[in-house]
Amino acid sequence: xxxxxxxxxxxxxxxxxxxAWEIVSRSxxxxxxxxxxxxxxxHSWADWVFGFDETAQANSGxxxxxxxxxxxxxxxxxxxxxxxxxxxxxAIGWWSWVERAIEPTIQMLRPVPPVSWIPVAIIWFGIAxxxxxxxxxxxxxxxxxxxxxxxxxxxxRNLIRAASMMGATEQQLLRHVVFPAALPSIFAGLRIGIGxxxxxxxxxxxxxxxxxxxxxxxxxxxFLRYDLVLAAMASIGLLGYVTDALIKLLMSAALHWQHASTxxxxxx
Amino acid sequence: xxxxxxxxxxKIYSDAKRKRDLLAIDDVSLTVERNEFLCMLGSSGxxxxxxxxxxxxxxxxxxxxVTVGGKxxxxxxxxxxxxxxxxxxMPWLPVWENIAFHLRLKGWRKADRRAxxxxxxxxxxxxxxxxxxxxxxxxxxxxxVGIARALLMNPQVILMDEPFAALDAQTKMDMQEExxxxxxxxxxxxxxxxxxxxxxxxxxxxxxVLTSRPGRLRERIxxxxxxxxxxxxxxxxxxxxxxxxxxxxxxLQQRQxxxx
Ligand SMILES: Nc1ncnc2c1ncn2[C@@H]1O[C@H](COP(=O)(O)OP(=O)(O)OP(=O)(O)O)[C@@H](O)[C@H]1O
Ligand SMILES: [Mg+2]
Numbered sequence: 341x342x343x344x345x346x347x348x349x350x351x352x353x354x355x356x357x358x359x360a361w362e363i364v365s366r367s368x369x370x371x372x373x374x375x376x377x378x379x380x381x382x383h384s385w386a387d388w389v390f391g392f393d394e395t396a397q398a399n400s401g402x403x404x405x406x407x408x409x410x411x412x413x414x415x416x417x418x419x420x421x422x423x424x425x426x427x428x429x430x431a432i433g434w435w436s437w438v439e440r441a442i443e444p445t446i447q448m449l450r451p452v453p454p455v456s457w458i459p460v461a462i463i464w465f466g467i468a469x470x471x472x473x474x475x476x477x478x479x480x481x482x483x484x485x486x487x488x489x490x491x492x493x494x495x496x497r498n499l500i501r502a503a504s505m506m507g508a509t510e511q512q513l514l515r516h517v518v519f520p521a522a523l524p525s526i527f528a529g530l531r532i533g534i535g536x537x538x539x540x541x542x543x544x545x546x547x548x549x550x551x552x553x554x555x556x557x558x559x560x561x562x563f564l565r566y567d568l569v570l571a572a573m574a575s576i577g578l579l580g581y582v583t584d585a586l587i588k589l590l591m592s593a594a595l596h597w598q599h600a601s602t603x604x605x606x607x608x
Numbered sequence: 609x610x611x612x613x614x615x616x617x618x619k620i621y622s623d624a625k626r627k628r629d630l631l632a633i634d635d636v637s638l639t640v641e642r643n644e645f646l647c648m649l650g651s652s653g654x655x656x657x658x659x660x661x662x663x664x665x666x667x668x669x670x671x672x673x674v675t676v677g678g679k680x681x682x683x684x685x686x687x688x689x690x691x692x693x694x695x696x697x698m699p700w701l702p703v704w705e706n707i708a709f710h711l712r713l714k715g716w717r718k719a720d721r722r723a724x725x726x727x728x729x730x731x732x733x734x735x736x737x738x739x740x741x742x743x744x745x746x747x748x749x750x751x752x753v754g755i756a757r758a759l760l761m762n763p764q765v766i767l768m769d770e771p772f773a774a775l776d777a778q779t780k781m782d783m784q785e786e787x788x789x790x791x792x793x794x795x796x797x798x799x800x801x802x803x804x805x806x807x808x809x810x811x812x813x814x815x816x817v818l819t820s821r822p823g824r825l826r827e828r829i830x831x832x833x834x835x836x837x838x839x840x841x842x843x844x845x846x847x848x849x850x851x852x853x854x855x856x857x858x859x860l861q862q863r864q865x866x867x868x
Pocket of ligand 1: 621622623630632650651652653654655656657658659803821
């Protein structure tokens with residue numbers, strides 16, 4: 341199959357949805373303000389990005405700044421979650437005394453929805469970047485941690501035996517055997533984590549921060565600018581998609597050795 | 609000096625779940641001299657792997673001592689090479705990196721590791737597959753990588769736990785020939801676990817026959833057969849008949865014990 345016809349396949353469903361939506365909102369079934377047509381949304385979005393005719397009013401031309409402030413929060417919270425989640429996950433998976441000491445606490449904190457931390461986060465960190473970063477961290481940390489633990493625990497014991505037979509110290513085992521063996525599982529956690537990260541940035545921005553895509557979304561809702569609400573939603577979706585694609589790219593580079601033995605290789 | 613010495617080894621596995629202890633090895637003493645090729649024969653579950661794992665340092669004997677090269681074994685280490693039944697290669701490393709894994713642990717630079725690996729890649733006939741990943745290898749090729757990986761450490765002692773069990777007859781024969789050639793060239797001590805009488809007779813300078821559970825040393829047989837071994841020769845068959853008789857008696861006794 342040619343590359344062109346493949347990209348066609350990907351485009352069919354979105355194009356159909358957009359066309360149907362455009363027709364419904366132009367038909368006047370609903371007031372135009374409540375369900376703006378895709379063309380209207382696109383127009384406002386474009387002005388939000390490029391600032392040519394003030395359709396987006398105060399937001400006109402400010403998209404990049406908004407997107408960037410959201411992205412920075414995601415990057416900071418997610419970065420901390422990756423570093424701590426992977427390290428702690430390896431420690432919990434490897435040393436049973438660490439597991440006994442920490443696991444019960446973690447299992448009690450894990451079911452608490454990160455969103456319910458918002459009041460505490462605001463009390464601790466005030467209204468600025470910090471509570472948002474904290475929430476992003478909470479959202480991404482647990483999936484990364486749980487998947488890392490799983491990856492370490494399911495590492496093949498025979499590989500560890502083989503490596504220690506070649507003189508590996510404990511630290512070398514962790515670095516040269518356990519970590520690479522856990523990597524597929526860690527990446528699964530990273531991908532779940534990045535979704536949670538965007539979700540919580542937006543949530544935090546709707547409540548505790550006065551900038552970013554989530555803030556614009558909530559603010560536009562107060563002003564009944566549903567076109568901008570939709571443009572903000574689309575922006576978040578787009579950035580989420582791009583970051584996930586980046587992680588996928590990183591993953592296929594790091595796990596290229598898996599290709600010969602997994603279903604992925606079917607696609608060629 | 610003896611290369612490997614097992615002194616009155618007893619191994620009891622305590623089974624916490626079933627609240628019962630299992631006597632796996634019962635008072636085995638065995639010395640393996642330098643440059644010997646000892647094949648350990650015994651029925652399934654008689655404790656061959658257990659013995660080998662104690663020499664490797666994965667298991668500790670309940671009673672008795674294991675020494676290798678005069679030093680008591682207190683854990684796995686690079687002075688002994690181990691070839692497993694499943695090759696146990698790191699799936700994320702290409703063939704040459706697997707073979708040179710020991711050097712990676714010693715902190716060698718990539719170019720040096722690559723150069724050092726080549727000799728062993730050639731030795732086991734894997735030229736052209738250096739950059740393949742384990743998932744892209746056949747079973748026999750993976751086993752060769754496992755053997756090359758053990759040889760690269762240039763250990764005095766190589767432990768092999770049914771390394772050819774999963775191979776087809778033809779590949780198995782090729783690998784046996786290669787292994788003997790390597791052993792003659794590298795002058796090391798090999799302990800080779802198998803449950804195939806033929807394999808033991810083709811490879812070993814000595815055969816140790818274990819009894820079935822609990823594992824005891826039933827008999828130790830010197831093989832003074834010329835190499836390459838002729839599996840149709842009368843002397844080969846005399847040995848084979850003798851060993852098969854031992855095993856048959858063993859089976860009879862087992863059944864009598866079970867019936868009593
Ligand atoms: N880790 C363990 N815990 C408890 N019992 C064990 C353990 N390892 C082995 N055993 C028991 O010890 C006995 C000997 O096992 P071992 O693996 O040494 O046999 P084997 O001779 O290598 O058999 P095979 O030819 O099938 O590989 C068996 O009865 C087995 O159930
Ligand atoms: Mg075994």
